[in-house]
Amino acid sequence: MKENRSFDAIIIGGSYAGLSAAMALGRSLKKVLILDGEKPCNATTPYSHNFLTQDGKPPAAIAALARQQVACYDTALLLTDPAIRAIASSSHFTIETLSGAVFEGRKLIFATGIKDLLPDIKGLADCWGKSVIHCPYCHGYEYRNRKTGILANGSAALHLAKLVHNLTKDLTLLTNGEPEFTDEEWHQLQTHHIAVRQTGIREVAHTGGQIHRVIFNDYSTLLLDALYARVPFVQHSNLPATLGCALTEQGYIQVDAFQKTTVPGVFACGDAVSPMRSVASAVAGGNLAGAMVNNDLSQENFMIPA
Secondary structure, X not given: OOOXXXXXXXXXXXXHHHHHHHHHHHOOOOOEEEEOOOOOOOOOOOOOOOOOOOOOOOHXXXXXXXXXXXXXXXXXXXXXXXXXXXXXXXXXXXXXXXXXXXXXXXXXXXXXXXXXXXXXXXXXXXXXXXXXXXXHHHHHHHHOOOOEEEEOOHHHHHHHHHHHOXXXXXXXXXXXXXXOOOHHHHHXXXXXXXXXXXXXXXXXXXXXXEEEEEEEOOOOEEEOOEEEEOOOEEEOOOHHHHHOOOEOOOOOEOOOOOOEOOOOOEEEOHHHOOOOOOHHHHHHHHHHHHHHHHHHHHHHHHOOOO
16 A cells, blocks of 8 residues: 655755755745655765864764754654655656655655766775765865875866865876876966876775775876865766756756756755765755745745635
């Protein structure tokens, strides 16, 4: 027997952005359901940084506290039961979960995040989020003045190099193949004495996720303490696409300044919509999404005769 329940809003994704949206709605006495699969993209990251009052805390501890605080609001319900199907009608959205439960919501918020597509390099996945990192704001301070590499190519590599160069001058770009720099980009790299290694990478040698060297296909090595990696990604959930939500050229869910997607009644927040991948940014975006959903619901409710 499939379970049917109705909510003002359903949030798909119960990590930092989703929980932040839920708190905003719960505090406004809106009936909100959060469906989570417990697969945060920073699951391997030991410490979170650059989040005021939470700097240096484990991401799992921040999420656990967030769940406890959201649970204090009687109108908010969190279920560990990922959504697998979404159908839109003229008045509501129908969501089916992995367990077979069915829920209806007047509004929908996607806080589903993205999935990193790591290159097939031995050892790299073991270091991901520890010493193979993606963001100088989240992790760069801890590796300041250390031997650092950047696994990227072209303009993306140069952009990241400009940020990391402020943190360490012992910096090498690893293109893992033919470099894709313009003459001007080569000039900038040479001016700032940033080395470029184009030999393919065989292995990231590490101990317990802490990198100590990169081994190339020709068996030459490069000693490193940290490696930034700019990797491709896909949306973690295909449900936004099935509902018709447009994506940006970079692959993020397209939203406006109020976290609204291109589909009426559907909002999105967190890593799924922005390259600013930090807990602080996710919390901020989720809070805004929750407030905007509450605003729309309140406006609609006010138009219904008492």
